[in-house]
Every structure is written in structure tokens, then in C-alpha cells.
Amino acid sequence: MRMPGFRAALGAAVAIILAVSATVEAGAWQPLTGRVASAADGAGLADVEIRAQVSAPASVLAGLAKPQPFVVGRTDGDGNFRVDLPREAAPIGWERVDHVVLLFARDGLRSHAEHLVRAQAGRPIQIRLDRSAGAARIEDGPRRRLESLRVAGAPVVFVLPFALRGPTAAASEELGEQLRAALIRMLRRHFSAFTLATPLPDVVLRGVDLKALELDEALPPEALVEPLDALAVIGGRIETGAVRGRIVVVSEFAVRSAAARLPSTYRVEDSVSADPGQALAELERQMVPRWARMAVLALAASELRAAGAKSDAQGLRGVQQLVAQELRRTGRGNADLVPQAQALLQDAEAALRRLGHR
Numbered sequence: 001m002r003m004p005g006f007r008a009a010l011g012a013a014v015a016i017i018l019a020v021s022a023t024v025e026a027g028a029w030q031p032l033t034g035r036v037a038s039a040a041d042g043a044g045l046a047d048v049e050i051r052a053q054v055s056a057p058a059s060v061l062a063g064l065a066k067p068q069p070f071v072v073g074r075t076d077g078d079g080n081f082r083v084d085l086p087r088e089a090a091p092i093g094w095e096r097v098d099h100v101v102l103l104f105a106r107d108g109l110r111s112h113a114e115h116l117v118r119a120q121a122g123r124p125i126q127i128r129l130d131r132s133a134g135a136a137r138i139e140d141g142p143r144r145r146l147e148s149l150r151v152a153g154a155p156v157v158f159v160l161p162f163a164l165r166g167p168t169a170a171a172s173e174e175l176g177e178q179l180r181a182a183l184i185r186m187l188r189r190h191f192s193a194f195t196l197a198t199p200l201p202d203v204v205l206r207g208v209d210l211k212a213l214e215l216d217e218a219l220p221p222e223a224l225v226e227p228l229d230a231l232a233v234i235g236g237r238i239e240t241g242a243v244r245g246r247i248v249v250v251s252e253f254a255v256r257s258a259a260a261r262l263p264s265t266y267r268v269e270d271s272v273s274a275d276p277g278q279a280l281a282e283l284e285r286q287m288v289p290r291w292a293r294m295a296v297l298a299l300a301a302s303e304l305r306a307a308g309a310k311s312d313a314q315g316l317r318g319v320q321q322l323v324a325q326e327l328r329r330t331g332r333g334n335a336d337l338v339p340q341a342q343a344l345l346q347d348a349e350a351a352l353r354r355l356g357h358r
Contacts, residue, residue: 043079047074060092101116110222156230157204159205178280186284220235231256236251252265296326299322304316320348
């Protein structure tokens with residue numbers, strides 16, 4: 001026989017458990033700590049502004065206290081930072097927030113966006129910012145070999161092989177190339193799905209192998225954008241030591257420094273299955289939408305600049321159509337860079353108004 005008040009006590013216990021669970025979920029986003037350093041010498045960078053963009057369902061974002069992306073802090077004199085997202089953006093249901101993008105910017109430096117997954121947000125974040133694309137660090141001979149790969153008159157996205165790290169890297173040499181080939185194929189499919197009444201230049205997708213060119217394989221994507229005259233360069237690494245059947249994939253996307261509204265670099269870290277077949281399926285579902293969005297917005301920014309300079313109303317309408325169709329693909333797993341896309345739309349609309357169009 002149950003004692004009187006058992007149901008009430010049980011209900012109270014359940015409520016406490018749920019409250020603790022919600023606190024733990026929210027706590028996964030607080031605090032976020034790390035350091036921002038100079039890419040040139042590793043010195044800490046002070047007064048770097050940090051903004052946050054929350055990727056979550058619209059019902060969650062309705063409670064945001066500030067428009068995105070919103071300032072959450074700055075680095076101290078040694079480049080260190082600590083940000084408390086729930087405190088800065090409350091009240092929202094943080095237990096339903098799976099992804100956050102932190103944007104780092106300071107005058108005179110290339111901006112950077114860091115995509116964070118809740119399950120991996122407890123580790124310190126290390127950011128390196130550069131004053132330029134880094135092309136000056138490439139010697140004349142290697143630079144000329146890169147310049148020979150340029151494609152005149154076409155926007156090109158170059159994709160590097162994914163570097164392999166970990167205890168099984170030597171046995172997984174083909175995996176990096178497989179992922180690169182799959183990424184190119186998936187990006188091509190993404191671009192082919194657009195139906196624009198006003199055509200824009202076709203994006204050329206190409207692989208580039210630094211080892212075959214006798215170049216330093218450690219060169220970051222941002223160092224290659226200018227010598228390749230690329231719309232963007234994608235690179236990354238795979239941590240091959242599987243944990244619970246998962247491997248970590250880190251990718252970095254670099255765009256032309258003049259790509260208005262966009263961060264210069266964008267890094268995504270996520271985990272996929274250690275099984276090659278399943279890994280490619282997860283790659284397409286989880287990561288390709290983010291890479292593709294950055295490529296689409298880089299094209300939009302480039303064409304917006306060109307059309308505005310030529311007072312080309314048709315070109316501006318093409319930009320509008322491209323970005324609008326990309327935004328319609330937004331979902332819970334692909335909500336990154338929405339404010340930047342909306343800003344590009346507004347810029348195109350403003351340019352059309354200046355030309356007397358609506």
C-alpha cells in the first residue's frame with residue numbers, strides 16, 4: 001500500500017529531475033572559453049569582438065532578446081575570452097539549440113566564423129586571425145604553380161584533400177580523397193538545383209592537390225584564395241582515431257576578403273560514422289548544407305559587387321533569386337549565416353532602388 005502523498009512526492013521528484021536536465025542542457029552552452037591569437041606570431045589579440053548566431057527552430061528564436069548576430073563579448077588583453085550565451089540571449093529554450101556560430105572580428109584583421117555543435121562545446125576554442133589572405137608567406141615558385149590553376153572569367157571553388165590525423169591515418173589514405181570527391185559531387189548537385197530566371201555564372205568546382213604541386217600541405221585555405229583567384233577554398237582534416245564508432249571531421253572554408261557581409265573564414269567541426277559508406281551519407285546531411293551555403297553566399301556577394309559596379313539590374317535580380325532560393329532551404333540543421341544572407345538580399349534591393357527599380 002502506498003503512503004499518502006506518494007504521488008505528490010513523485011511528481012516533485014520528476015520536476016526536479018527535469019529542471020536539472022534542462023540546466024545541464026543549457027549549461028553545455030555556458031561558459032564558452034578560448035583564445036584568439038595572431039596567425040603571424042601566436043600573440044594574443046585584444047579587443048576582438050565576438051558575436052553569436054543561434055541556429056534553432058523559429059519557435060525558439062522568437063524569444064531572442066537581440067537581433068542576430070548579437071555581441072556576446074570581447075577578448076581581454078591576452079586574447080582570452082569567456083562568454084555566457086544563455087545570459088546574453090535569454091529567454092529561449094537552450095535545450096533545443098543544437099548549433100551556434102561565433103563570429104570574431106577586429107578592424108584590420110580577417111574575420112572568422114566558428115560553427116559549434118552543442119555536444120562538442122565544452123572544449124576551449126582556439127582562433128587565429130590574420131591581417132591578410134596570407135599569400136605573402138608563399139614563395140614565388142610555389143605561388144606561380146598555384147596561379148597556373150586559375151580559371152579566367154569563372155568563379156571557382158577549390159577543394160583540398162582532407163588531411164588525416166590519428167593512429168589509423170596511414171591505413172586510411174584514400175578516405176581524404178573520397179571525402180573530397182564526394183564533397184565536389186554534392187556541391188555540384190546543390191548548385192544545379194537552382195532555377196534562376198536571370199542566369200548567373202556557373203560555379204566551377206575543382207580539386208587541388210598541394211602535395212602533387214610540391215607545396216606545403218599545411219597551408220591553410222585562406223592562404224590559397226588570392227594566388228588561386230578563387231571564389232573560395234575548402235580544406236580540412238579527419239581525426240581517424242574512432243571513438244564509439246565516430247570520427248571527427250574539421251573543415252575550413254575561406255572566401256575572398258572582399259566578399260561583403262561574409263566572414264573571411266568559416267570552420268565547422270562535427271562527427272560522422274567511422275564506416276565510410278555511412279560517413280558519406282552523414283557528411284551530405286550534416287555538413288554539405290553549411291559548406292554549400294557559404295559557397296552560394298560567396299557567389300552572391302561577388303555577383304552583387306560586379307552588378308552594382310556595372311549598374312546591371314538583371315544581375316542584381318539574379319542575386320536576389322539565388323539568395324532567396326538558398327534561404328528557402330533553411331531548416332533546423334541548416335540555419336547558419338541566415339542574417340548574412342538576409343543582409344545580401346537587402347543590399348541587392350537597395351542597389352535596385354538606386355537604379356530606379358523595385
